[in-house]
Amino acid sequence: MCGIVGLFFKRGAATTTLGPLLAGMLSQMRERGPDSTGFALYGEAAPPGAFKATLRAPDGGYDWAALEAELANAFQVVCPARHYDSHAVFTIGSDPEPVFAWLGQHHPGLDIFGFGECIEVFKDVGLPDDVASRFDLVRRAGTHGLGHTRMATESAVTTEHSHPFSTGPDLCLVHNGSLSNHNRLRQFLRREGIRFQTDNDTEVAAGYLTWRLRQGMSLTGALEAALADLDGFYTFAVGTRDGFAILRDPIACKPAVLAETGDWVAMATEYRAIATLPGAATAEIWEPRPATVYSWHRQ
């Protein structure tokens, strides 16, 4: 099972309509994935020379203010940190690598769920309405977002194993299905310098795309290469800083529906998630073809 949703506004600045619409879509997918819920938002960009990182503390009651003070000593904290339950978003005036090295040394218990110019990633065990409310999704802005409700089949039900998986700057992936060659591919990608935090198959697909993009491929090119290199069942939805893409495996094992209007593109595992969007009734609606990359970029 599992449910995927994605909503991509084709133009305009980050809007507060994104959060409530994405929350409504996720809510419709609760029966498909009662184990955990996650979402990625592409929000306001960090200032030039800075990046955003979404950190997650495994234990409750984490002292984010103390971490912010420590980070401000070691680096430049550009904007006040925002806390949402177990997650916090920091905007730091530095390259990411030194910050991650510092975090690894001083706060090894923290997870980095996403980083980049715009991306923020939130995920946790629980039903979509509960998780959305935990992270205040209805009040969150963005230009596009992806979400996932998980019914685990392949690896453990934990926050770390929840989707979306983000393995490179501003890239994230949600997946319905399962991959069968992820172990060997993970070994190969590790040698290529891609970092993995779990034994999850989807994280390998995200890492694969990060590797291909790093080689200079376009998002479409990276997904076309994935058709040859990934073995298994999948419907993928992928987000980048200014892009959104969908790919299904060659026999289209897992369901998917796309809808497009002049203003937005939406993807979901079932149409009922799209039905909640304004203009859905008159949108163009179709099932994406197998082994075909669909992608959009912001104008």
Add this chain to the structure above:
Amino acid sequence: MIEVDLAQSSVRELNQRLHRIGAGDNEHHWRVVNPNGAHAIAVGLTVPVNVEIRGHVGYYCAGMNAAADVVVDGHAGTGLAENIMSGSVRVRGNAAQSAAASGRGGLVVIEGDASARCGILMKGVAIVVGGAVGHMSAFMGQAGTLVVCGDAGRDLGDSIYEADIFVAGDVASLGADCVEKEVTQTDVEHVAGLLARAKIAADARRFRRYGSARRLYNFHVDRAGEY
């Protein structure tokens, strides 16, 4: 005209009302609004009523239909008119995969495109698709007719038994044991009749016919006594 608003009423309530219609009742015309992608709308109908659904439906709409005429004024999700017995089901938009799967009779019309596995295991249903069909359509088809006005995806008619497939556009590839066959005047008339019933404008003479080469059969009727 009886109108049911699925924003106010559940699919189960709608279907129970449709199932309670008696042979002599006068409730012949139903309109369903705000379907919002709900699953299993208007399944299991057994009396000759007209049901018009205004909007997009989820999975298994009009499944097991017998005698009723169901129209979806929108897109249909997976498994439209699955196991249809008789009557008709029409979709004005596109249909997701496995439309008319295992249908035994009746007519299914998809005015737009149908996705993969359209007419999978068809057993007598007539299917008319105004656009294209996806891969493995009419897989293991046993009886009935699939008419495709556009293109067909790869592995058309894979492992087909006896159904007839007519395609006006390009066929990406034929599946195991599916071959092109001669089109007779009877075939042209049959397709023309189905297009007329489907109210889809297309020239019946443009269609090519595909069906079983009968090389995968393990059972041969001439040797029935030996089994």
